[in-house]
Amino acid sequence: MKALILVGGFGTRLRPLTLTVPKPLVDFANKPMILHQIEALVQAGVTDIVLAVNYKPEVMVAVLKKYEEKFGITITFSVEEVPLGTAGPLALARDILGKDDSPFFVLNADVTCEYPFEKMRDFHLSHGGEGTILATTVDEPSNYGVVVVHPNTTMIDRFVEKPVEYVGNRINAGIYIFSPSILNRIELRPTSIEKEIFPRIAKDRLLHTFDLEGYWMDVGQPKDFLTGTSLYLSSLAKRKPEMLVPASVDFVNGGNVLVHPTAKIGKGCKIGPNVTIGANAIVGDGVCLQRCVLMDGTHIKDHAWVKNSIVGWHSSVGRWARLDGITVLGDDVHIADEIYVNGASVLPHKSISANVCEPGIVM
Amino acid sequence: MAAEGHKEKDINALPLLLICFFLAPLFLPIFSSQSLQRPISHSQHISQAMNKAVILVGGPSRATRFRPLSMHLPQPLFPVGGKPIIWHQIKALSEVRDLKEIILIGFFEDFIFRPFLGKCQEEFPTITFKYLREYSQLGTAGGFFHFRDQIMRGAPKNIFMLYTDICCSFPLSELLAQHERHGRLGTIMVTKVERSSAHLYGCVVVDKETKLAAHYVEKPETYVSDMASTGVFVFDQDIFRFMAQVMDKRADEFEHQRANESAYGRFEENDEDHDVNRLRLEQDVLRQMAADKKLSAYLCTGFWRQIKSAASAVPANALYLQKALADGDSSITATSANGPEITGAVFIHPSAQVHPTARIGPNVSIHARVVVGPGVRINDSIVLDNVHVKDNAAVLHAIVGWDSRIGMWGRVEGTRVTSPDDIDEVTHSGVKLNSICILGEDVQVKDEVFIRNSIVLPHKDLAGNKHNEIIM
Numbered sequence: 001m002k003a004l005i006l007v008g009g010f011g012t013r014l015r016p017l018t019l020t021v022p023k024p025l026v027d028f029a030n031k032p033m034i035l036h037q038i039e040a041l042v043q044a045g046v047t048d049i050v051l052a053v054n055y056k057p058e059v060m061v062a063v064l065k066k067y068e069e070k071f072g073i074t075i076t077f078s079v080e081e082v083p084l085g086t087a088g089p090l091a092l093a094r095d096i097l098g099k100d101d102s103p104f105f106v107l108n109a110d111v112t113c114e115y116p117f118e119k120m121r122d123f124h125l126s127h128g129g130e131g132t133i134l135a136t137t138v139d140e141p142s143n144y145g146v147v148v149v150h151p152n153t154t155m156i157d158r159f160v161e162k163p164v165e166y167v168g169n170r171i172n173a174g175i176y177i178f179s180p181s182i183l184n185r186i187e188l189r190p191t192s193i194e195k196e197i198f199p200r201i202a203k204d205r206l207l208h209t210f211d212l213e214g215y216w217m218d219v220g221q222p223k224d225f226l227t228g229t230s231l232y233l234s235s236l237a238k239r240k241p242e243m244l245v246p247a248s249v250d251f252v253n254g255g256n257v258l259v260h261p262t263a264k265i266g267k268g269c270k271i272g273p274n275v276t277i278g279a280n281a282i283v284g285d286g287v288c289l290q291r292c293v294l295m296d297g298t299h300i301k302d303h304a305w306v307k308n309s310i311v312g313w314h315s316s317v318g319r320w321a322r323l324d325g326i327t328v329l330g331d332d333v334h335i336a337d338e339i340y341v342n343g344a345s346v347l348p349h350k351s352i353s354a355n356v357c358e359p360g361i362v363m
Numbered sequence: 364m365a366a367e368g369h370k371e372k373d374i375n376a377l378p379l380l381l382i383c384f385f386l387a388p389l390f391l392p393i394f395s396s397q398s399l400q401r402p403i404s405h406s407q408h409i410s411q412a413m414n415k416a417v418i419l420v421g422g423p424s425r426a427t428r429f430r431p432l433s434m435h436l437p438q439p440l441f442p443v444g445g446k447p448i449i450w451h452q453i454k455a456l457s458e459v460r461d462l463k464e465i466i467l468i469g470f471f472e473d474f475i476f477r478p479f480l481g482k483c484q485e486e487f488p489t490i491t492f493k494y495l496r497e498y499s500q501l502g503t504a505g506g507f508f509h510f511r512d513q514i515m516r517g518a519p520k521n522i523f524m525l526y527t528d529i530c531c532s533f534p535l536s537e538l539l540a541q542h543e544r545h546g547r548l549g550t551i552m553v554t555k556v557e558r559s560s561a562h563l564y565g566c567v568v569v570d571k572e573t574k575l576a577a578h579y580v581e582k583p584e585t586y587v588s589d590m591a592s593t594g595v596f597v598f599d600q601d602i603f604r605f606m607a608q609v610m611d612k613r614a615d616e617f618e619h620q621r622a623n624e625s626a627y628g629r630f631e632e633n634d635e636d637h638d639v640n641r642l643r644l645e646q647d648v649l650r651q652m653a654a655d656k657k658l659s660a661y662l663c664t665g666f667w668r669q670i671k672s673a674a675s676a677v678p679a680n681a682l683y684l685q686k687a688l689a690d691g692d693s694s695i696t697a698t699s700a701n702g703p704e705i706t707g708a709v710f711i712h713p714s715a716q717v718h719p720t721a722r723i724g725p726n727v728s729i730h731a732r733v734v735v736g737p738g739v740r741i742n743d744s745i746v747l748d749n750v751h752v753k754d755n756a757a758v759l760h761a762i763v764g765w766d767s768r769i770g771m772w773g774r775v776e777g778t779r780v781t782s783p784d785d786i787d788e789v790t791h792s793g794v795k796l797n798s799i800c801i802l803g804e805d806v807q808v809k810d811e812v813f814i815r816n817s818i819v820l821p822h823k824d825l826a827g828n829k830h831n832e833i834i835m
Contacts, residue, residue, distance in 0.1 A: 268737070268754065270772075286738040286755040288772045288811065303738040303755040305772045305811065320740045320757045322774055322813065338740060338757060340776065340815070355776075357815070357830070 001121070002048040002097050002104035003041045004078075005034065006089060009054035013221040016330030016347045017312055022057045024109050027295060028219065029232050029276050030260055035067065037107060037115065042071045044117035046105065049075045050096050052089035087191035090183060098180040108174035110220035112228045113212055114235060115175075123210050124177045127154070130206035131182060131198075134175040136216040144171035145194050147209050156207040159198055173212050222310055222328045222345075229293055230274035233258060245271075253290075263294075266302070284319070292323075301337070309341075312348070325359060412520030414539070415464045416456045417507055418449055420527045422470025422497075428672045431803035431820045435765060437471055439527040440479055442745070443676050444683025445694055445710035445728050447479060451683060452525050455533030457487045459523075464491040466514060468506045471496070504606060504644035511603040519600060524644075526594030530679035532665025532686060533595070541574065541661045542597045548605060548657035551576060551649065552595040554667040560784045564591030565645050567653075569660040576658040581645045590660065592645070593667050609651055610642060669785035673818075674799035676762060678780045680745050681726035684708035696723075703735070736771075743779060753810070761800040764821065770810035775800050777816055795831040 011023030018026065024034035034051075041049060051064070056079050064075045078093045090097060090106065097104045103124055105117060113136070124132040133156065135147045146160045146168050160167050172194065185197055201207040215235055217228035233256035236243055245257040251265055254273030259265065263277045266285035274291045277283065281294045284302035292309045299316040300306060306317060309327040317323060318337035325343030329335070333346045336353040343359030346352060350362060420439045429438040439449040446454075449467075456462050465483075467476055473496055480492040495513065497506040507514070507524060514522060521539060534552075542550035553567050566588040568578040580587050642648065652658040666686075670679045688695045688708035698705040703717045707725020711717060715733040723729070723741050730748045735741065738755040745762045752758060753771040760777035769775060777800030800814060803821035808814055813828040820835050 288755070303740065303757075303772075305755075305774070320755075322757075324813075338742070338759060340774070340813070 001044065001046045001102050002050070002099070003046045004050045004052055004090060004093055004097060004104060004106045005037060005109050006086065006106065007034075007051050007053045007109045009083070011220070014225065016328060016345055017310065020313070020331040020348055022060050023220075024051075025060060025063060027278060028112065028225070029229060029236075029258055030278055032063070033112070033219070034064075034109060036112065037109070038067055038071070038073075038075075040115035040117055041105060042073060044105075044121060046117075047073050048096050048099075049073060050078050050093040051075065052078045052080065052084075052093065054080050054083055083190060084188070085190040085192050087186050087193035087197050088189060090178075090193075091186045091188040091191075094183050098183045101180060103177050103179050106176045106178065108218070110218045111174045111216070112219050112232060113173065113175070113216040114214040114239075116210075116212065117177075120175075120177050120210050124179075124208070127208050129155075129179075129208050130201050130204070131176060131178045132208045132210050133198075134173040134212050135170040135209045136173040136212040137169055138171055138216075139169070141166070141169045141171055146171055149209055154208045154210070155205055156198075156202045156209055158202060159194060161194060170209070170211075173216055174218070175212075223326050225310065226274075226291060226293065226308060226326065229276060230256065230291060233274055233276070260296075278313075412461060413517060414459060414462045414521045414523070415466065415514060415517075415519040416452075416459075416462060416523035416525065417466045417468055417514060418452055418525045418527060419503065419506065420449065420467050420469035420471065420476070430673065431801060431818060432673045432676070432762065432764065434821055435804045437475055438670075439467075439469075440476075441676060442728065442730065442747070443530065443670070443680040444687060445712070445730075446683075448530070448670060448679075449527050450483070451530070452527070452533065453483055453487065455531075455535050456523065456525075457490060459535050459539060462490060462523075463517070463519070464493065466510070467492075467494045468497060468510060469494070470498075500641065502641040502643045502647075504648050505640060505642040507644075508603065508606045508610070508642055509640075511606075515600065515603065522598045522600065522602065524596045524598065528669055528671045529594045529667065530670050530675075530682055531593060531595065531663065531667045534664050535595070535597075537664065538595065538597055538661045542599075542659065545574060545659045547575075547599075547659045548601060549596060549598040549649075549652055550659040550661050551579075552593045552661045552663050553590040554593050554663040556589055556591045556783070558586060558589050561586060561589050561591065563784055565649075566590065567592055567660050569662075574659050574661070575656060576649075576653045576660040579645065579649045579653045579658070590662070592649075593663055594669075595663075596644075605652070605657070606642060606648060609647055613647065668783055671785045673762065673801050674777075674780065675785050676745060677726075677743060677760065677777075677799045680728050681708070681743065684710060684726055684728065762802065764802045764804040764806060766804060767802050767806040767808070769808045770812065772811045773808045774813045774815075775802060775808060776814070777801075795833060797831070 007024055011018035014023055025032045056077050068075050076096060078089060084092060120132060142163055146163050147170050148157050148168055149155060150157045215231035217224055217231055219225040219228035237256060245252050245259050247255055251269040251271045253270045256274045257272040258276040260277060260279040262279045263281040265283045268286045269283060270288045275289045277294045278296040280297050282299045284300060286303045287300050288305045290307040292306045294311045295313040297314040298311045301317060301319040303319050304317050304321045306323045308325060309323040312330045312333060315329045315333040317335045318339060320338045321335050322340045327341045327343055328345045330346055330348035332349045334351045335341060339352055340355045342357055344356040344362050346362040432441055440447045453465060456465055476494045480494060483492050495510050501509055538552050551567060556564060562583055565581045566583055567576050567590045568588045569590050570577055666682050670676060685708045694710055696705055696709045696711040701719055703719055703721040703723050705724050709724040710728045712729060712731045714731045715729045717735040718737040720737045721735050721739040726743045727741050729746045732749045733746050734751045736752060736754040739752050740757040743760045744758045747765045749766045750763050752769045755771055756769045756773040758775045760779050761775045778797035797816045800817055802819045805822045806819050807824045809826045812825055814825060815830045817829045817832045817834060823834055
């Protein structure tokens with residue numbers, strides 16, 4: 001089987017992290033975001049993966065080559081000279097996606113969920129239509145594309161993009177499976193799959209919806225990245241609890257704590273809930289961490305308090321410092337002792353030695 | 364004696380002689396002059412002068428700017444550098460030659476200062492301490508004038524007057540020396556301030572050669588001088604005669620005004636300025652003294668700042684601690700093997716328990732029975748009696764009131780004071796200004812809670828973060 005991952009461009013919403021590393025390679029729960037998706041696709045029998053990108057960073061090429069070898073699959077970069085929207089990339093990758101009759105997956109690189117690719121494939125083959133869209137339930141649908149089905153069927157009637165009036169609360173989760181025949185509908189030009197392609201397939205009564213079970217999150221910005229991390233950890237607690245630190249360990253508070261084996265934790269700490277700690281990280285004594293992400297090589301010094309924050313690679317947080325309010329520290333950022341940082345986005349290679357009390361960007 | 368010539372009488376007379384010899388001292392006081400029996404300094408006839416001091420302590424209604432701390436104890440007794448504010452005045456006075464009595468004048472109830480003055484009596488046994496209570500608002504010099512008979516008892520040559528809302532190195536002996544050298548009616552101690560802040564103070568124009576105060580203006584709107592009155596004065600005993608003259612003159616003017624105004628029926632009964640018994644030191648007395656060339660000015664060496672607002676206690680605390688450190692005073696705590704890490708000037712009461720992994724200082728006072736847990740950071744702060752600070756918490760640029768509790772990873776943080784002027788305003792256009800964070804008495808800050816740039820009134824429980832707020 002084949003798959004297309006819509007990677008897109010520079011990932012500006014996830015800056016300052018994406019100033020150092022391309023978005024698909026940013027670690028999500030101690031593993032590059034794209035690797036989560038690749039592993040799940042490989043599990044479902046995918047052997048060809050195309051990455052639709054606006055630019056091709058060398059570092060990504062190198063990393064993905066390793067994945068190719070590890071999983072014995074083929075990974076291809078489909079580089080858009082001109083941004084082709086959400087449907088155009090399919091046409092650009094036509095040669096791979098349409099090379100045989102088997103269906104192919106399309107997914108948005110920012111989406112995290114339990115990736116039910118096998119179930120989706122089975123369902124798609126069973127109804128014989130042209131496309132199946134994964135749908136998830138949300139509380140506030142007006143920011144999304146709402147899926148409206150024909151009553152008592154899984155067949156999609158229409159989409160309503162960002163509805164003003166309530167029409168339903170199941171939304172397009174950004175993960176699809178298509179039969180190659182869809183490629184006949186798409187031209188090589190900037191095209192929106194939601195606005196131009198789906199309505200036509202729906203009219204032909206060939207578009208179905210599949211309910212996503214479990215959590216769903218678009219982690220393309222820091223606030224949602226943290227929420228997504230928490231959802232992912234809760235899911236891990238149910239599916240693979242052995243990966244998390246057991247509640248019996250003295251520093252664990254409230255569960256959902258993921259610590260890389262090479263990380264070091266000091267005495268008298270209170271860690272959790274919803275914390276991931278990356279490779280070779282050092283956490284000092286008397287540190288309190290909640291709802292935060294520590295990337296590889298970070299150093300949280302004694303008595304610090306970190307909540308709702310992302311600490312970038314090789315950054316350090318000083319003694320008695322306090323981070324809160326969706327603070328994001330880029331690569332190699334150093335927070336001095338006793339400093340309070342509230343909602344600051346700090347660009348790489350900066351030192352902070354005065355309080356940042358109001359959310360803002362520190363260049 | 365008659366017994367001398369006769370042998371029989373000699374034997375009888377000797378015991379009588381001896382008895383008379385030994386009993387004689389008992390009868391001497393009746394015959395000797397008083398000046399031989401009393402200590403020399405009480406005499407009017409001996410040339411060495413006796414000095415007294417008056418400290419104006421104000422009253423409960425006056426120190427509203429010292430809230431919320433003044434809700435628990437009067438501003439003059441609030442501790443800075445580990446000791447009550449006026450203790451520093453008293454200590455400095457105790458080092459002045461022949462300073463025999465210190466009189467506190469104020470509006471507080473009598474019992475307020477009794478325990479403190481009792482302790483002072485023990486610490487400074489050669490000085491007499493007294494508290495005199497004013498009952499009506501007589502102005503900054505009015506009380507001083509009202510109690511002139513008591514002040515003049517024993518005929519002091521020089522009388523210091525000090526305000527309580529000041530923090531200073533108090534070079535009082537040097538002040539007295541210059542005063543006596545120049546022989547004028549009074550000497551005002553002045554300090555140099557920034558031109559831009561001069562309008563906040565009483566400004567004195569000083570002749571550099573003669574040290575005469577040429578002119579005195581209270582809080583001038585335009586620039587007059589960058590020498591500010593420090594609230595420390597020394598007067599010759601004739602000051603009361605001068606004040607009486609000023610009051611008489613005012614009474615005359617007042618009557619004159621009354622006579623004129625009543626003709627138009629526009630006279631206002633309770634107008635403060637027209638109260639004949641009110642005497643303001645600055646506007647009424649010093650101004651006149653300067654005009655009459657009776658006022659000298661002495662430039663203060665060392666530090667000076669006002670302590671009018673609660674927040675000012677923290678920089679005052681720092682100044683006094685640094686002075687104690689420089690003087691090698693034993694009250695300053697040093698790093699020890701089993702103790703916490705100490706930086707700079709720090710006072711830790713002997714009954715306080717501070718964990719060895721804590722980091723304290725610079726410029727921190729920790730008072731009696733305080734418990735500081737492991738991994739705590741305290742910087743530029745005053746921690747009052749019986750406060751408990753739990754593990755990993757941080758107290759920075761703050762005052763933590765008596766009996767308060769700060770939970771684990773709690774954070775109480777103000778903004779460091781950099782201005783040498785008193786921190787005047789708490790809010791500006793309705794917005795709380797960044798300043799020292801102040802917790803009143805018995806405030807509980809829960810685990811992990813962050814209180815920043817806020818003022819918390821007593822007996823509050825804080826379970827959520829607060830920034831830039833006044834919490835009632």
